[in-house]
Amino acid sequence: MTLEITGLSVRFRNEPPLFAPLDLHVAAGEVTTVMGPSGIGKSTLLDAIGGHLVAGFTMTGSVRLDGQEVTHLPPEARRIGLMFQDAALFPHLSVGDNLAFGLAREIRGRAARRAAVEAALEQAGLAGLYERDPATLSGGQRARAALMRTLLADPQALLLDEPFSRLDAARRAAMRDFAFAHIRDRAIPALMVTHDPADAEATGGPVLSLTTEMPGG
Amino acid sequence: MGAALHAVSGVAPSSPGRALRLVVLLAVAGGVILPILAGLWETARAGFGILPAIGAETLSLDPWRMLADLPGLGTSLKLTLLTGLGATALALVLAxxxxxAVHGRMSVRAGGRLLTPFLAAPHAAVAIGLAFVLSPSGWIARALAPLAGWDRPPMLITVNDPWGGALILGLLVKEVPFLLLVMLSALSQIAVxxxxxxxxxxxYGRGIVWVKVILPQVWPLIRLPVMVVLAYSLSVVDMALILGPSNPPTLAVMLLRLFSAPDTAMLLPASAGAVLQGVLVALSFGLLLLVERGGKRVGLWWLRRGGRGLSAEPGLMLTSGVTATVMIAGALGMLALVVWSLAWRWSWPGMLPxxxxxxxxxxxGTGWGxxxxxxxxxxxxxxxxxxxxxxxxxxxxDRARMxxxxxxxALIYLPLLVPQIAFLYGLNVLFLRFDLSGGMAAVVWAQALFVFPYxxxxxxxxxxxxxxxxxxxxAALGAGPWRRLWAVKLPVLLxxxxxxxxxxxxxxxxxxxxxxxxxxxxxxxxxTEAVTLSSSSDRRVTGVYATLQAGLPFAVYAAAFLIPVLAHRNRRGLQGGGPGA
Structure with missing residues (x-):
């Protein structure tokens, strides 16, 4: 499984592109980090890859997953998972039902699906918390639940948007290890946006800086 | 200095704050809640045979028997439920x-501006306009005439149809924009x-995410407004008089006829019917809660199955198409009011006079002035x-920091949840007893019951x-609570x-x-004049009243839009709708 990006750039309406055209190859199980100044469009880059660009933004270039062109697919057909810093668990569902929402359709039958969710909760150190209100979880628990929800959908690639920036230093290291271990185990390519050099270091993967395009260059 | 320290430190609520709260609470309790309860009580008493004003003083079930014996009551009840529940359910689905479909593609402010005319237009004016457009001699039939080969208005019952279709359409023109606005404001509280x-x-496809994730979060925020729509649709009088079936009509219209019948003995069954109307609305609320419970269970079962489903996009397209059609019909109706008020000769099948x-x-001088x-x-x-x-x-x-x-x-919503006809008659009985009825003050007060909640x-x-x-x-600069209100809060909240x-x-x-x-x-x-005139044959005069009726709120909305623009023209921080808009 690889994620290949060629000549990708994004612009808002008729404004100049946010960043210089980007070429990127992320190998299976590898985490590539994207850094760059605020406002350059790091999150927008992830939106473009995942297919979540807001009205007004257009992209050029291509996104390929394992050699398959996904640029023109809607986000729900791309199988590219998404993680935000605030976890974005659905507040009206229990922790377990959040995971059940993510769990791939291939696992059928009430009992089997319930068991899969319980197993994922256990893996994330959340055993027995199926019925809990996500608002009552700690920051680290929330982040782990959100990661499990994403992984249960069986994604072919993962996008991480400052996933650990809301966590304190101790939790951050633990969560990082947890996330990267899962990425390696599943051998999926991941792209992470972050401000924290320590995050980048911990990936052991390549680091990429987004830059604006020089006028005339 | 004392005031400043006090305001910043956040100690116990000040006594002026407490006094103000007490005064307001008493005003709302005595001016809004008590009268509604007293009105319900008087109506119920009359419904069970006690109405001293007409010499009825014995408790009995006779009013209910008289009500049950009225011809067409069963059909009337069925029609009431069909139009009330139908309009509410349809409005909810369409909204x-x-x-x-439009969220994220249209800004809330642009949407709000588009909806404003529909929110501002009074129900009766909308109904009269729709009747003009839908009637066999209206614009729709005129547009179809060359295609269908009609050389005179067709013999079709399009308005006052026995199924209540025209009434449901009329309710939709008002309720869909209302629910849309309520939903848009609820959505601003969710990370959509x-x-x-x-x-x-x-x-998951976009439409499925809406159904499974977004709407369940929206529902608790819009439940009360939906109940308002439900209560209103079940007990509407003016729209039902103009667009609804006439024989038998919906329950509320039937009751109005009984209340205004020359035979005062009919006041008793009318009161019993008003109680029945209240019960009908209460039962519908119960039904809504049952549906909510059931929907939650089914929804959770569906969600846990994890089906990514088919795209719901065609459904969204269909609903927005129907919504657009409903709103275009409403807008055409508004236009028809103006055109009719200015028309002289307008023969079939011309599109304009x-x-x-x-x-x-x-x-x-003869009336509309x-x-x-x-x-x-x-x-x-x-x-x-x-x-x-x-x-x-x-x-x-604010002052009590609560x-x-x-x-x-719930108290604020109460006047909107109790059907008007269920307590207004009883309230009138009370007013008559104290010789207050029939004056401007009584009407101001009765209207304020419904204006205040909104x-x-x-x-x-x-x-x-x-x-x-x-x-x-x-406060830190030494301004006391009243000066903070007058000099800071109210101007900023203009x-x-x-x-x-x-x-x-x-x-x-x-x-x-x-x-x-x-x-x-x-x-x-x-x-009141427009509703009375709507059954007359002179569309020109009706058009004048309905145009004025719709024009007055439009003018006030325009003023509400323009005044801050002018007053704040050199204040960029206050432009753009103000806080929370």
């Missing part, structure tokens, strides 16, 4: 689908874009009263969104205050039953 991105990244005339407008004057007077009096009470309530909350309790929120609801969110730093800064006032005026102008009952039929407003 939810349209919201999902993020949840949709998450849902889609997990493999052959000759125009101002004749219908030329004689204000007086009705307009009454309407304006009532609108400004009720809105002023409601606005003062709302500001006092919100300021009291969030609104749930029961207080003004309060419109003002609450922007008031709470006010930057708390502003009054705090003023836009939402004017918007709330415009809503208040629109609600007041639209009131039919309170004006009719409390005015004892003696106070003619544009609305």
């Amino acid at each position: 939810a689908g349209t919201c999902a 874009a993020r949840h949709i991105a998450i849902g889609r990244a997990l493999g 052959e000759s125009w005339s101002l004749r219908a407008w030329m004689a204000p 007086r009705a307009l004057w009454h309407t304006v007077l009532l609108a400004f009096a009720t809105t002023g009263l409601a606005l003062a009470l709302a500001v006092a309530w919100l300021e009291g909350e 969030r609104r309790a749930r029961w207080a929120e 003004v309060m609801i419109a003002l609450s969110d922007p008031w709470r969104a006010l930057d708390p730093g502003l009054p705090r800064a003023a 836009t939402p205050l004017l918007t709330a006032a415009a809503i208040g005026v629109a609600v007041s102008v639209a009131q039919y039953l309170p004006t009719l009952f409390m005015g004892a039929g003696r106070i003619a407003t544009l609305t």
